[in-house]
Amino acid sequence: MPVIEVRDLSRKFGDFTAVNGVSFEVEQGEIIGFLGPNGAGKTTTINMLCTLLKPTGGSASVNGFDVASRQDMVRRSIGLIFQDPTLDERLTGWQNLQFHAMLYDVPAAVFESRAKELLEMVELTDKVKESVKAFSGGMKRRLEIARGLLHHPKVLFLDEPTIGLDPQTRRHIWEYLVKVRDQERLTLFLTTHYMDEAEIADRIAIIDHGDIVALDTPSKLKAMVGGDVVTLCTDDDERAQRVLAGLGVTPTKRDDGLRVEIDHGDRFIPLVLGAMSAATPPVTITSVNLRRPTLEDVFVKLTGRAIRDEEADQMESMRRSRMMRGGGRR
Amino acid sequence: MATNTQPQDITVSRSRLVHELKGVYTIWYRDVLRFVRDRSRIFGSLAQPLLFLFALGFGVGQLGRAGLGGLPPNVPYIVFLYPGILCMTALFTALFSAVSIVWDREFGFLREVLVAPVSRISVALGKVAGGSTIAMIQAALIMLLGPLLGVHYDFVRVVLMLLTLLLLAAVISSLGILIAARQKTMEGFQVIMQFLLLPMLFLSGAFFPLTGGGGTPALILRTVAQINPMTYGVEAMRQIALSGQLPSALFLHSPGVDVLFLLGFFVVFLVPAVLLFSKQD
Ligand SMILES: Nc1ncnc2c1ncn2[C@@H]1O[C@H](COP(=O)(O)OP(=O)(O)OP(=O)(O)O)[C@@H](O)[C@H]1O
Numbered sequence: 159m160p161v162i163e164v165r166d167l168s169r170k171f172g173d174f175t176a177v178n179g180v181s182f183e184v185e186q187g188e189i190i191g192f193l194g195p196n197g198a199g200k201t202t203t204i205n206m207l208c209t210l211l212k213p214t215g216g217s218a219s220v221n222g223f224d225v226a227s228r229q230d231m232v233r234r235s236i237g238l239i240f241q242d243p244t245l246d247e248r249l250t251g252w253q254n255l256q257f258h259a260m261l262y263d264v265p266a267a268v269f270e271s272r273a274k275e276l277l278e279m280v281e282l283t284d285k286v287k288e289s290v291k292a293f294s295g296g297m298k299r300r301l302e303i304a305r306g307l308l309h310h311p312k313v314l315f316l317d318e319p320t321i322g323l324d325p326q327t328r329r330h331i332w333e334y335l336v337k338v339r340d341q342e343r344l345t346l347f348l349t350t351h352y353m354d355e356a357e358i359a360d361r362i363a364i365i366d367h368g369d370i371v372a373l374d375t376p377s378k379l380k381a382m383v384g385g386d387v388v389t390l391c392t393d394d395d396e397r398a399q400r401v402l403a404g405l406g407v408t409p410t411k412r413d414d415g416l417r418v419e420i421d422h423g424d425r426f427i428p429l430v431l432g433a434m435s436a437a438t439p440p441v442t443i444t445s446v447n448l449r450r451p452t453l454e455d456v457f458v459k460l461t462g463r464a465i466r467d468e469e470a471d472q473m474e475s476m477r478r479s480r481m482m483r484g485g486g487r488r
Numbered sequence: 489m490a491t492n493t494q495p496q497d498i499t500v501s502r503s504r505l506v507h508e509l510k511g512v513y514t515i516w517y518r519d520v521l522r523f524v525r526d527r528s529r530i531f532g533s534l535a536q537p538l539l540f541l542f543a544l545g546f547g548v549g550q551l552g553r554a555g556l557g558g559l560p561p562n563v564p565y566i567v568f569l570y571p572g573i574l575c576m577t578a579l580f581t582a583l584f585s586a587v588s589i590v591w592d593r594e595f596g597f598l599r600e601v602l603v604a605p606v607s608r609i610s611v612a613l614g615k616v617a618g619g620s621t622i623a624m625i626q627a628a629l630i631m632l633l634g635p636l637l638g639v640h641y642d643f644v645r646v647v648l649m650l651l652t653l654l655l656l657a658a659v660i661s662s663l664g665i666l667i668a669a670r671q672k673t674m675e676g677f678q679v680i681m682q683f684l685l686l687p688m689l690f691l692s693g694a695f696f697p698l699t700g701g702g703g704t705p706a707l708i709l710r711t712v713a714q715i716n717p718m719t720y721g722v723e724a725m726r727q728i729a730l731s732g733q734l735p736s737a738l739f740l741h742s743p744g745v746d747v748l749f750l751l752g753f754f755v756v757f758l759v760p761a762v763l764l765f766s767k768q769d
Pocket residue numbers: 171174175176194195196197198199200201202203241351
């Protein structure tokens with residue numbers, strides 16, 4: 159039985175559709191990643207699955223419990239690491255954990271040993287008696303992870319769990335999480351717009367404007383792009399496009415140059431160079447880049463846009479500065 | 489949809505009610521813990537009532553008795569004022585502790601509570617309980633001054649005073665939660681508080697008898713005061729703390745009736761507060 163089952167789930171805010179009838183299933187022990195740009199509907203989907211938002215259409219169940227009618231049981235089955243921190247800064251780390259254990263009815267004896275074990279894992283044992291106010295961003299995240307796992311959830315939801323953290327801390331956090339997944343058959347449901355982070359997932363759902371546009375393993379998704387990605391910069395893109403057409407490929411023009419998806423890119427490049435210099439007059443190539451496809455390329459292929467275009471970056475920095483001023487979001 | 493299958497490994501060991509009560513207790517416990525941990529807040533919030541008590545008490549007290557019709561010669565104004573200041577302390581503390589819901593929402597902590605397996609009814613009740621307790625403790629600290637001012641305490645009186653404070657604080661906390669339940673930003677909430685806090689304080693008889701004087705202004709004041717829950721708290725508190733020292737002509741109702749009014753306000757505020765707070769987005 160899948161631990162998460164979602165059927166035609168949608169959510170509207172007024173006339174605006176944030177999540178547009180998505181369906182998917184997740185097996186126990188699986189890591190599923192939601193990858194998509196700002197405003198794609200990732201958080202809204204998570205909020206519906208964790209009973210914070212009412213779906214306006216469709217249905218979903220977590221651990222066999224319907225998210226609309228069995229909220230209490232859904233809540234017992236899940237842990238959450240939200241996009242914005244949700245610790246009580248005025249209490250100590252330990253008091254935050256204690257509060258959680260009381261809310262989730264974890265017996266005192268079980269709590270002590272479980273909390274110690276988790277604190278050991280996230281390397282916070284020494285710090286836990288201090289006020290959370292004095293914690294760094296990475297320490298807060300690690301404490302939240304320990305807290306989210308305290309009551310042995312079946313599914314851990316992680317909404318951009320490593321946003322704003324340095325690469326080393328991010329790597330650590332993923333080590334902990336994958337370890338717990340392996341030990342406890344925990345299911346991880348994560349959202350991100352970091353490509354490398356999404357690669358950790360067993361399967362990735364690419365979500366855009368509230369729709370799941372693809373759902374598969376990272377390698378199969380990348381296979382959709384086909385072969386390698388070759389990016390060419392030339393002094394005359396229009397003529398270069400015609401030359402490439404002569405070679406039987408259709409490039410897409412993007413900010414960073416002409417992009418060609420092709421098998422055996424290493425053998426293709428000499429052909430291009432030859433054809434360009436054979437043209438009259440010759441087309442000058444200023445740079446060539448060859449790489450394996452990334453999830454970014456998959457996203458571009460599926461939606462025709464980059465996942466992190468300039469606009470998205472601006473929104474992100476706005477959101478960050480709002481967070482710093484203390485303004486979170488429901 | 490597999491909604492009716494029962495996973496074996498989740499056991500709900502306690503009865504539902506015990507679990508919910510524990511949830512109320514947990515929310516209450518956090519608020520009290522935060523309060524106890526924050527010494528500066530405790531002492532900081534004593535400053536305001538003390539300022540009112542001494543500046544008004546001695547200042548207005550100097551004016552002589554002419555303006556304070558009905559006050560017996562052997563009761564100094566500061567003694568008359570004192571129960572009003574106790575209620576004021578409860579009002580401020582209870583209303584501001586309700587703010588902490590908006591605060592928690594803004595800082596994200598509320599989500600930790602809202603996704604926990606505890607009903608929102610329990611969360612709201614825990615919040616009201618926490619706010620009331622803190623407000624009562626805060627006012628009880630001011631109560632320590634009573635003997636210095638010549639208020640006579642005995643066991644029964646102290647208990648009745650504390651209970652009155654608790655009831656008043658519960659009324660105010662519920663009102664605060666009612667306002668805060670759907671409030672998403674601090675700004676909006678603060679505006680509402682400004683339009684509520686001071687009128688509730690000044691139109692309550694905390695500083696002067698509501699029964700004094702005839703004429704239209706006094707009548708308007710009296711009428712408005714009667715829709716203000718603070719009025720009933722102040723009246724009850726004053727009659728309990730100074731029983732036997734003040735003529736009953738100074739009061740609109742007997743303490744028993746005041747308490748009934750407070751209980752009424754409590755229900756009228758608490759029920760919609762809990763319902764509003766429980767509404768899922
Ligand atoms: N409470 C709300 N009221 C109105 N619109 C909302 C609300 N919550 C979300 N939205 C809108 O729904 C869309 C999806 O938002 P959501 O937060 O799910 O995006 P996301 O994929 O998590 O984006 P991000 O990467 O920025 O976190 C956005 O356009 C957002 O403005």
